[in-house]
Each structure stands twice: as C-alpha cells, then as structure tokens.
Amino acid sequence: MVKFNRFTLGNGLRVIVHEDHTTPMAVLNILYDVGARDEDPDQTGFAHLFEHLMFGGSVNIPNYDEPLQRVGGENNAFTSNDITNYYITLPSANIETAFWLESDRMLSLAFSKKSLEVQRNVVIEEFKQRYLNQPYGDVWLKLRPLVYKKHPYQWATIGKEIKHIEDAKIEDVKAFFKKHYNPQNAIMVVGGDIDPEEVKNLAEKWFGPIPAGEKYVRDLPQEPEQHDERRETVTAKVPLNDVYIAFQMGARLEDSFYVAELMSDILSRGNSSRLYRNLVKEKQLFSEVHAYMSSSLDKGMFVFEGKPNEGVSISEAETAIWEEMERLKNEEVPADELTKVQNKVESTMIFSEMSLLDKAMNLASFELLGDADMLNQEPGKFIRVTAGEIKDLANTLFHKDNSSTLIYLAEKN
Amino acid sequence: MNRKTPPASREIENINLIHPTSQALENGCAIFYFDSGDADLVRIEWIFGNLRFDPKRPLLNVGVHTMLSDGTSSLTAAQIADKIDFYGAFLQVDYGYDHSSVTLFSLNRHLQNTLPVIKDIITSSIFPERELETFIRNQRQKLQVSLQKNDFVARRAFNKALYGDTLYGLIADSGDYDTLKRGDMLQHFNELYQPSNCTIIVAGKISKEIKALISDSFGEWSNKNSPPDTSQPELVSAPEHFYFIEKPEALQSAIRMGNRTINRHHPDFPALQVLNTVLGGYFGSRLMTNIREDKGYTYGIGSGMSSLKHSGALFIATEVGADVCKLAVTEIEKELKLLQDQPIPEEELSLVRNFMMGSLLGSLENVFSHADKFKNLYFADLGYDYYDRYVEIVKTISATELQHLANDYLNFDQFYKVIVGKY
Numbered sequence: 001m002v003k004f005n006r007f008t009l010g011n012g013l014r015v016i017v018h019e020d021h022t023t024p025m026a027v028l029n030i031l032y033d034v035g036a037r038d039e040d041p042d043q044t045g046f047a048h049l050f051e052h053l054m055f056g057g058s059v060n061i062p063n064y065d066e067p068l069q070r071v072g073g074e075n076n077a078f079t080s081n082d083i084t085n086y087y088i089t090l091p092s093a094n095i096e097t098a099f100w101l102e103s104d105r106m107l108s109l110a111f112s113k114k115s116l117e118v119q120r121n122v123v124i125e126e127f128k129q130r131y132l133n134q135p136y137g138d139v140w141l142k143l144r145p146l147v148y149k150k151h152p153y154q155w156a157t158i159g160k161e162i163k164h165i166e167d168a169k170i171e172d173v174k175a176f177f178k179k180h181y182n183p184q185n186a187i188m189v190v191g192g193d194i195d196p197e198e199v200k201n202l203a204e205k206w207f208g209p210i211p212a213g214e215k216y217v218r219d220l221p222q223e224p225e226q227h228d229e230r231r232e233t234v235t236a237k238v239p240l241n242d243v244y245i246a247f248q249m250g251a252r253l254e255d256s257f258y259v260a261e262l263m264s265d266i267l268s269r270g271n272s273s274r275l276y277r278n279l280v281k282e283k284q285l286f287s288e289v290h291a292y293m294s295s296s297l298d299k300g301m302f303v304f305e306g307k308p309n310e311g312v313s314i315s316e317a318e319t320a321i322w323e324e325m326e327r328l329k330n331e332e333v334p335a336d337e338l339t340k341v342q343n344k345v346e347s348t349m350i351f352s353e354m355s356l357l358d359k360a361m362n363l364a365s366f367e368l369l370g371d372a373d374m375l376n377q378e379p380g381k382f383i384r385v386t387a388g389e390i391k392d393l394a395n396t397l398f399h400k401d402n403s404s405t406l407i408y409l410a411e412k413n
Numbered sequence: 414m415n416r417k418t419p420p421a422s423r424e425i426e427n428i429n430l431i432h433p434t435s436q437a438l439e440n441g442c443a444i445f446y447f448d449s450g451d452a453d454l455v456r457i458e459w460i461f462g463n464l465r466f467d468p469k470r471p472l473l474n475v476g477v478h479t480m481l482s483d484g485t486s487s488l489t490a491a492q493i494a495d496k497i498d499f500y501g502a503f504l505q506v507d508y509g510y511d512h513s514s515v516t517l518f519s520l521n522r523h524l525q526n527t528l529p530v531i532k533d534i535i536t537s538s539i540f541p542e543r544e545l546e547t548f549i550r551n552q553r554q555k556l557q558v559s560l561q562k563n564d565f566v567a568r569r570a571f572n573k574a575l576y577g578d579t580l581y582g583l584i585a586d587s588g589d590y591d592t593l594k595r596g597d598m599l600q601h602f603n604e605l606y607q608p609s610n611c612t613i614i615v616a617g618k619i620s621k622e623i624k625a626l627i628s629d630s631f632g633e634w635s636n637k638n639s640p641p642d643t644s645q646p647e648l649v650s651a652p653e654h655f656y657f658i659e660k661p662e663a664l665q666s667a668i669r670m671g672n673r674t675i676n677r678h679h680p681d682f683p684a685l686q687v688l689n690t691v692l693g694g695y696f697g698s699r700l701m702t703n704i705r706e707d708k709g710y711t712y713g714i715g716s717g718m719s720s721l722k723h724s725g726a727l728f729i730a731t732e733v734g735a736d737v738c739k740l741a742v743t744e745i746e747k748e749l750k751l752l753q754d755q756p757i758p759e760e761e762l763s764l765v766r767n768f769m770m771g772s773l774l775g776s777l778e779n780v781f782s783h784a785d786k787f788k789n790l791y792f793a794d795l796g797y798d799y800y801d802r803y804v805e806i807v808k809t810i811s812a813t814e815l816q817h818l819a820n821d822y823l824n825f826d827q828f829y830k831v832i833v834g835k836y
Binding site: 022023024025059060061065066067069070071072073074075089090091093094096097099100103104107117118119120121122123124125126128129130132133134135136205209237238239240269270271272273277280281284287288307309310336339340343344346347348350351353354355356 | 414416417419420421422423425428449450451452453454482490491493494495497498499500501502503518519520544547550551554555557558560561562563662663664665695696697705706707708709710711712732733734763764765767768770771772774775777778779781
C-alpha cells in the first residue's frame with residue numbers, strides 16, 4: 001500500500017506527494033505526457049533527442065547537472081513510445097534544489113545550438129551502440145513496422161533512421177517544447193523523507209508562476225485490427241537464428257491487460273514457466289525462449305521470442321511455440337499454476353515498495369492512466385483474473401491472421 | 414523571484430549505518446541479521462568463498478554455481494522452480510571473483526516453505542547429467558552471442574591481460590565446456606558448500622521466529638570435508654600492454670584501459686575513489702564532459718574501480734564511433750595527463766566531495782543496502798570505522814594529495830589498453 005496526497009496547481013500541474021521516512025533521501029519525478037508516438041513520421045526519434053536537450057541548460061540555469069551534483073544529487077531520464085520521465089534523487093535536506101532545477105526547465109530551455117549539435121552526435125552514437133552495433137539490436141526497427149501499419153508505434157523511440165536525428169533543427173526543438181513541455185502535460189511526484197506541507201509550498205513557489213501553456217490534444221491514427229498473417233525474414237550477421245512472433249493486443253487500460261500479463265507470466269516467468277520448462281528443458285528446442293508484452297497505452301504487442309538450438313529448423317521452432325499457444329487456447333490453466341503467477345505478482349509488488357524511486361515512478365504512471373491510486377488496486381485486479389478469461393484471451397489473440405513473424409537467419413561464413 | 418541563484422543547501426554531515434547482530438553456529442557458519450523496515454519480507458544470502466582455481470577446469474566454479482537449482486537428491490529442477498515460484502519467492506545464484514552466493518527473496522509468511530528448498534540445494538545438489546548437457550549447450554549458444562558484442566570481448570581481453578590464468582582473468586571459450594564433468598562438479602560442490610565456508614546474511618523484518626527458523630535449519634548442517642582450500646594462484650599480468658582486436662565492419666569500437674591498483678584494504682583506496690570520480694565516476698566527470706558532452710564521440714564513457722580480495726583495478730571503458738576511436742584515445746590520455754600535471758580546482762573538488770557524500774547517502778535506500786555495505790567491510794576484513802575514515806577522506810583530501818595519486822596510478826603509458834573494432 002503506497003499512501004500519497006495529491007493536489008493540482010492553478011496552471012494545471014498535477015502533484016503527488018508520498019512520504020517515506022525510512023530513507024534520508026528525497027526523489028522528485030516528473031513525467032511529461034509525450035513520447036515517440038507524438039512524433040511526426042518524418043521526424044522520428046525527436047522526443048528522445050529532446051530528452052537529451054533537456055540537460056543542455058535552461059533559461060536561468062546554464063548547467064543543469066552541476067548544481068545538482070554540488071548538493072549530492074543524481075538524475076536521469078528515459079523516453080518511451082508513450083512518455084518521457086525525468087527523475088532526481090538527492091539528500092532530502094536539499095530538496096529545494098530539485099524544485100529550482102526542474103521548474104526552470106519547465107519554464108523554458110536555453111535552446112543552445114552547441115547543445116543540439118553535440119546531443120545529435122551523442123544520440124547517433126547511442127543509435128549505433130544499442131541498435132546497430134549489437135547482434136539483434138535492430139529487432140524493434142524491423143518488428144514494429146510489421147505489427148503497426150498506421151499507429152506511430154511503428155517506429156522505435158530512437159527513431160526510424162539516423163538521418164531524422166541529423167536533420168533536427170533548433171526551430172523544431174523550440175516548437176516541440178512549446179507543444180509538450182508545459183504544466184498541463186506534466187505529473188510531478190515528490191517522495192521520500194519530506195514534509196507534505198513544505199512540498200506544497202515549494203511547488204507553489206517554483207512551479208506556480210509557470211504559464212499553463214496550450215493543452216496538447218492527442219489525435220493519433222489508431223491501428224486497425226489486423227486480418228492478415230505478416231512475415232519477414234532477414235539474413236544478418238548474427239551468431240544464431242532467432243524467431244519473433246508478435247500479436248496485436250489490447251491497450252493498457254483494457255481489462256484484458258491483467259489477463260495478458262498473467263498469461264505471459266504463465267508462459268515465461270521464472271524457471272517453472274511453460275516455455276522454459278517445455279521448450280528449453282524438456283524438448284530441448286531452444287537455448288532461450290520468452291514471452292512478454294509491450295504494456296503500451298494504445299494497442300499493444302504480445303511477443304514470443306526464441307533462439308532455436310543448432311539443428312532445429314525455423315519451422316520446428318515456430319511449431320513448438322504455436323503448440324504452447326494452442327494449449328492455452330484449448331485447456332484452462334490449472335488452479336495451482338494460476339495461483340502461482342498471482343502470488344508472484346503480489347510479492348513483486350511488495351518487494352518493489354522497497355525502492356523509493358520505483359514507487360515515485362509508479363505513482364506518476366498510474367496518475368497518467370487516470371488515478372495514482374490504481375497502483376494500490378493492482379493486486380486485486382490480478383487476483384480476480386480467472387482461468388476462463390485466460391483461455392478466452394488466448395483464443396482472441398493467438399491466430400495467424402493476428403500474427404507478425406520476424407525471423408533472423410544467421411549468415412554462415 | 415530569483416531563479417538564477419541556487420536555493421540554500423546543506424552539507425551531509427554523516428551517515429547512519431545499521432549494524433547487524435550476529436550469531437555463530439557450532440558448525441562454523443556465521444549469521445548476520447539486519448532487522449529493519451515495515452514490510453514482512455527478507456532477503457537471505459548464503460555466501461561461500463571460492464575454491465582454488467584450477468586452470469585445467471576453468472568453468473568448474475561457474476558451472477557448479479549456475480547449476481545449483483538444477484536438481485538435488487530429493488527435488489528435480491522442475492520441482493525446485495515450482496516451489497520457489499509458487500510461494501512468490503525469488504532465487505538467485507551468483508558467482509563472483511572471490512565469493513559465490515545463493516540469494517533468496519521471500520515473504521516472511523512463506524519462509525517456512527521456501528527455506529527448505531535452499532537448504533536442499535546447498536546440501537544435496539546432484540548436477541544431473543541431462544541438465545548438464547542442456548546447461549552446456551545453452552551456455553555455448555549464449556557465448557556466441559556475447560562474443561559479437563565488442564564491449565564483452567574488450568572486458569575479457571582486459572581481465573586476461575591483468576590477471577592471467579586465474580579466476581579473475583578467466584576467459585572461457587566454447588571448448589572449455591568440454592572440461593566440465595559431473596564427477597568434478599560433485600567434488601567441487603562437496604568441498605565448497607560447507608558450513609565452515611559459509612556466511613549467511615539476513616536483511617528485512619526479522620522476528621524471533623524467523624531467526625529461529627533460519628538458525629535451526631542451518632544449525633543442522635555438518636561439514637563433510639576438511640576446510641576447503643580457498644587460496645588462489647598468484648596473479649600474473651601479461652607483458653604485452655596493448656591489444657587490438659579488429660572487427661572490420663564495426664560501427665563503434667570498444668575501448669577498455671587501466672591497470673591493477675589497490676583494493677579497499679589499502680589506506681589510499683577512498684582517496685583513489687575521489688580521484689576516480691573526478692576522472693570518470695559521475696555524469697559531470699572529466700571524461701564525460703570532454704568526450705561525450707563536448708565532442709559527442711560516445712553515448713557514454715566512465716571509469717571505475719574494482720576491489721577484489723587479491724587485487725584492485727582502475728579502468729576506463731567506453732564505446733565510441735569507429736571513425737573517432739583514435740581521437741577518443743588521445744582525449745583520454747590528455748585527461749589523465751591533466752590530472753597528473755595540475756591540481757584539481759577546489760570548485761570542482763568540492764562538487765565531487767558533495768556528490769560522493771550524496772551518493773553514499775543515496776546508496777542506503779533500504780535495509781538490503783545496509784547489508785551490502787557490511788559485506789564490503791566484512792569480506793575485506795575491515796570494521797565500520799572504515800566508513801568514518803571514508804567520509805573524513807572524501808571531505809578533506811587535498812588537491813595536492815590527489816595529484817600525487819594521479820602520478821602513482823593514472824599513468825597512460827603503463828595502462829593496459831584494449832581496442833575492439835576499428836582503430
């Protein structure tokens with residue numbers, strides 16, 4: 001149970017306060033309701049590049065990191081297809097420094113040309129390091145456009161291609177800031193060894209004067225239902241063959257989300273899971289095989305991924321994965337097995353409450369979904385999932401006309 | 414309002430570490446308890462000293478340890494997994510350079526069901542032949558993938574150069590898996606997994622009942638053999654200091670360089686940590702500022718220190734655009750030279766002092782972190798006064814002393830250097 005207070009400033013900034021006096025630290029987390037899905041198809045990777053530029057100095061503070069480090073703080077950020085999230089952890093006595101820094105960059109950035117130039121290079125190196133110079137690193141660059149034909153989820157947060165990042169201009173940066181980085185599009189969570197009254201005062205003091213800005217109204221092309229089997233095979237310089245089978249599934253707020261989560265746990269969580277036990281240990285067809293989902297705010301992906309052992313053909317590998325899906329479609333999950341994954345979800349949540357930063361990020365994410373208290377309602381939602389619902393969902397999702405298969409064939413020298 | 418001036422801030426005066434209570438079992442096993450927190454859960458670690466490394470069977474330790482959950486005389490791998498997962502627990506096996514450990518995360522209300530599983534794997538693992546075959550096949554596959562990652566290849570080559578044919582320098586290739594035999598593994602297991610070679614560290618909410626459950630369970634555990642040999646062969650660094658492993662199609666090159674230095678036991682260790690932080694130990698470090706934030710050569714660059722039982726090392730690691738690899742190496746050299754030639758300005762040094770104090774405080778997130786701090790001390794034969802001294806040194810070490818250290822430890826010409834990719 002994560003307790004919190006909540007208030008909204010006059011400019012629309014939502015603030016959540018969570019006290020935790022077991023730590024001498026405080027965290028200030030700001031979630032901006034903007035991600036790669038909000039990008040122009042010809043300027044992909046921009047939300048993430050922009051995240052880098054948020055560290056390039058703000059209107060009154062030339063260097064973001066330095067004053068924070070000087071008071072013993074650390075920070076980082078990440079961008080996903082849905083959101084951009086920034087966080088600071090620091091000794092609680094110095095919490096005001098976090099308010100000062102974060103409010104100034106919400107007010108306005110310095111928009112330095114040098115910063116843009118350097119961060120373009122940094123992001124291009126990131127593109128290479130994580131997506132191009134790693135075996136299988138480009139999988140999401142290939143799989144997303146297979147699964148999504150209309151929705152902007154068809155590109156990864158890093159962007160479709162390096163050229164989009166090279167082409168970013170300072171005017172684009174300014175326009176993006178104006179459109180997305182204002183109080184109405186942000187959720188702030190302040191947590192840790194803090195006094196809620198003081199947080200309220202500091203929030204008013206530093207964030208209150210920031211103009212509300214324009215409300216961004218999201219109107220994204222929605223992904224139509226899939227009615228065709230999709231497939232792509234690539235030959236690449238990878239050491240092993242690799243099989244991906246992805247299915248379109250419901251959005252994060254649909255009830256089926258909880259069913260799908262438990263289904264992926266049954267398939268793939270821990271050494272007692274079905275894929276590991278049946279396909280790695282018993283049939284010995286794969287060296288590794290997993291199932292997981294994208295948990296995205298719009299229509300999601302349910303993905304199977306496995307590296308077949310040497311001597312196992314691609315069609316044998318695919319058949320084996322499909323057999324596990326057929327089993328879920330035809331037989332109800334036994335009660336013990338369902339209890340097992342429900343227990344695991346419960347204990348995972350209890351353990352995650354050991355981390356202040358995790359709690360802060362979770363509160364922000366759930367507030368974005370509609371209500372931070374949904375964090376506390378999660379266990380109940382998982383407990384209510386039935387074996388019948390899992391079977392029904394398997395029948396809804398797992399058919400060829402809803403599948404996108406991507407095969408990596410190892411290039412033999 | 415004035416947004417240009419930072420708000421008032423306070424320095425961190427000191428830190429409060431939770432000290433454990435301890436219990437010595439008759440069989441030689443020591444248990445340490447860290448009792449704190451509201452949540453009804455525990456993390457329990459069983460930590461064992463590694464046996465003397467045998468270069469002819471380099472994978473013995475890795476193999477034995479990784480396969481601990483793969484079957485005992487009474488439970489199959491599947492049954493072990495079922496029990497752990499059913500009770501919502503998490504079981505981790507980790508092999509390290511000096512120690513190997515089994516870690517259990519469990520809700521207290523399920524501990525009576527999860528603890529016996531751990532007892533069983535620690536006392537009665539049998540390494541079934543079929544599981545061993547699967548393990549070897551899967552490890553070989555994974556190794557093939559890892560070997561295509563430049564940073565992985567660089568790390569292996571670097572460790573090998575620094576530490577030679579020892580556990581620290583271990584670089585297994587596919588053929589080494591042929592040396593992994595069930596008989597050897599059983600023998601290794603029986604020598605290593607003895608109470609006299611085990612330290613148990615419990616952190617979480619610990620009632621009398623929980624304590625009794627643990628101490629009763631592991632009190633009834635006897636030593637099968639004479640005390641194990643946990644000495645290690647001498648570390649011998651390679652005469653060759655430069656290694657270039659060419660990957661003609663690389664978009665980026667991995668760079669790893671550094672040298673053997675000192676470990677936590679050495680009085681200069683905290684001061685060297687300050688120097689390392691200035692060099693590459695935080696986002697605002699000199700390496701990051703120059704090579705990422707000014708030049709844009711890389712997504713990230715950093716330096717780090719490792720403290721091992723028989724050695725310590727300081728190293729710099731990065732992946733840079735293949736076309737700027739030489740330039741990046743030149744810039745690294747410049748930064749090292751600068752630290753040797755000029756004292757660190759007080760403005761920068763005071764920032765690093767505060768940053769390190771904040772990091773120390775921030776590293777005490779929950780009761781598990783307090784236990785982790787204790788492990789750093791306990792296995793280095795140090796007491797809690799170490800952290801008093803650490804705080805004192807971080808706050809007071811002078812720029813002149815750091816410059817001396819830079820001249821002792823940051824000699825680019827003496828560094829081992831590994832480049833994987835293009836150069």
